[in-house]
Amino acid sequence: QKEVEQNSGPLSVPEGAIASLNCTYSDRGSQSFFWYRQYSGKSPELIMFIYSNGDKEDGRFTAQLNKASQYVSLLIRDSQPSDSATYLCAVKLWGTYKYIFGTGTRLKVLA
Amino acid sequence: ETGVTQSPTHLIKTRGQQVTLRCSSQSGHNTVSWYQQALGQGPQFIFQYYREEENGRGNFPPRFSGLQFPNYSSELNVNALELDDSALYLCASSLDYGNTYNEQFFGPGTRLTVL
Numbered sequence: 001q002k003e004v005e006q007n008s009g010p011l012s013v014p015e016g017a018i019a020s021l022n023c024t025y026s027d028r029g030s031q032s033f034f035w036y037r038q039y040s041g042k043s044p045e046l047i048m049f050i051y052s053n054g055d056k057e058d059g060r061f062t063a064q065l066n067k068a069s070q071y072v073s074l075l076i077r078d079s080q081p082s083d084s085a086t087y088l089c090a091v092k093l094w095g096t097y098k099y100i101f102g103t104g105t106r107l108k109v110l111a
Numbered sequence: 112e113t114g115v116t117q118s119p120t121h122l123i124k125t126r127g128q129q130v131t132l133r134c135s136s137q138s139g140h141n142t143v144s145w146y147q148q149a150l151g152q153g154p155q156f157i158f159q160y161y162r163e164e165e166n167g168r169g170n171f172p173p174r175f176s177g178l179q180f181p182n183y184s185s186e187l188n189v190n191a192l193e194l195d196d197s198a199l200y201l202c203a204s205s206l207d208y209g210n211t212y213n214e215q216f217f218g219p220g221t222r223l224t225v226l
Contacts, residue, residue: 043217097167101153
């Protein structure tokens with residue numbers, strides 16, 4: 001079992017719709033969770049982070065965390081073609097040094 | 112506030128050669144991590160430096176080595192290059208590695224091609 005799993009996609013949604021990106025992780029010691037957006041040929045850009053169970057909203061983005069189910073998701077409301085990118089989920093264990101990344105989900109927003 | 116910078120942006124080497132990649136951390140950050148990202152994959156952790164000491168290492172052979180300097184900038188050195196070393200090398204900086212609540216920010220990356 002991979003430490004961080006994401007569906008590779010592509011996930012295609014029409015412009016204006018809600019895009020839902022999912023991530024599961026295997027280590028129950030994971031304490032913090034990060035979503036990065038990566039455009040083709042570019043480096044990852046931090047979108048959001050979440051530490052506590054529940055929802056965290058930032059503009060059009062909502063991160064959801066369920067530690068019991070070892071599941072974290074990212075919702076993108078009113079999706080735009082400019083949101084088309086690969087979205088990487090990363091987890092970090094408490095007091096450790098490394099972030100473990102999933103392979104990313106490719107999102108395509110259709111105009 | 113200055114972001115994370117990396118040099119060079121692109122590099123072409125031949126198998127068996129050695130390469131040095133450089134990274135300047137974001138202003139105020141004392142921790143630098145290096146990642147290798149192959150095409151279609153997520154970033155893979157190589158190692159991390161905290162206050163000039165290697166703080167942790169992923170599953171990479173010893174021919175991957177690094178340094179961190181007093182100003183917290185860092186170098187990644189790869190000896191005896193192999194074809195599979197072709198990848199995007201990413202540097203990320205953060206403040207205080209063990210603190211769960213500190214995010215890390217990536218530089219633009221160095222694209223290494225090994226022929």
